[in-house]
Amino acid sequence: MKNYSTKLICRLRNPIFPDYGLQCNNCLFLLLSNAGQMDVDKFMYLFLTELKKNVGLHSYYKPANGSKTFLFRKAYIEQRLWYIRDHMPGSPCKIWDVGCGFATTGIFLALNGYHVYGNTLEHYYDQIEKRLAYWSRFGDLSALTIRHEDLYDSQEMPDTYDVILLQDTLHHLEPVEEAVRIFHRVLKPGGKLMVIEENGSSIFIIMKNYLKRGCRTTLRYYDERLGKTVNMGNENAKGIPVWLDIFQKAGFTISDGEVEYIRLFPPFMFSTNHYEERIHQERELIRKNRRIMSHLCFGVNFSLNKPH
Secondary structure, X not given: OOOOOOOOXXXXXXXXXXXXXXXXXXXXXXXXXXXXXXXXXXXXXXHHHHHHHOHHHOOOOHHHHOOOOHXXXXXXXXXXXXXXXXXXXXXXXXXXXXXXXXXXXXXXXXXXXXXXXXXXXXXHHHHHHHHHHHHOOOXXXXXXXXXXOOHHHOOOOOOXXXXXXXXXXXXXXXXXXXXXXXXXXXXXXXXXXXXXXXXXOOHHHHHHHHHHHOOOOEEEEEEOOOOEEEEEEXXXXXXXXXXXXXXXXXXXXXXXXXXXXXXXXXXXXXXXXXXXXXXXXXXXXXXXXXXXXXXXXXXXXXXXXXXX
16 A cells, blocks of 8 residues: 555645645545545545634644645645554554544544544543534444543553554653553553654754743643643653653564654645655655654654563
């Protein structure tokens, strides 16, 4: 299976997204009428349609806020979904989507037949009911459960999950070593822990995070639903060597080929006419210059295993 998207993006403009150059009406009909699983192309179209209607998501998802960086941001979301799709065991299996936020990835997985439990905090939970009402029109979401819950209060039994997914979550966990021990306990032997993260080795991420929070690496806030104070890591992105040291000390292993760096090119390099070509060029450049790219790319995806 190719790592880059099939050529469903049409050069014609769609009336729903007049500025974005998405699928034309004929492509849209074929996309939505195609029976079977919810593939990434179909999901992205429906997701972007939702963004146009639900402004409550705009605080996190920027594609709906303007067209100048739209394709740049869309490419980032798509490549993360491709990694999850390509590294996920076959369904059905049981997944814990830790810190699921607005539950976008959990919805994608549930529509593809996976049993997903997601926990989230803060304002994200307020949008869940509205999102489930929208997405339930396009598939069965009965296997998706979302709760407002602190990871550290988890009462999950040992060996419960086949997969644990951490998307934009790991750098917020504090203390992270305790969280990793929880993951090792509740993951089944032979299970997979999948991480979708900012690349803490990137010079750009290091500068961005320092300018944003200085040396203040931990936040504390009072959660009214939980009735308690919650600790949160303050943009504590780390490089792969540091993450691997933490996970390996807890008993996880990693295989060759499980680490993928993404998001190198700046926004101005993405255009409708060269969108898929640009993604392919970027991925090839990263693959051929892995050592250098590990310090330049904004994002990193990697997977670990709990041995049998």
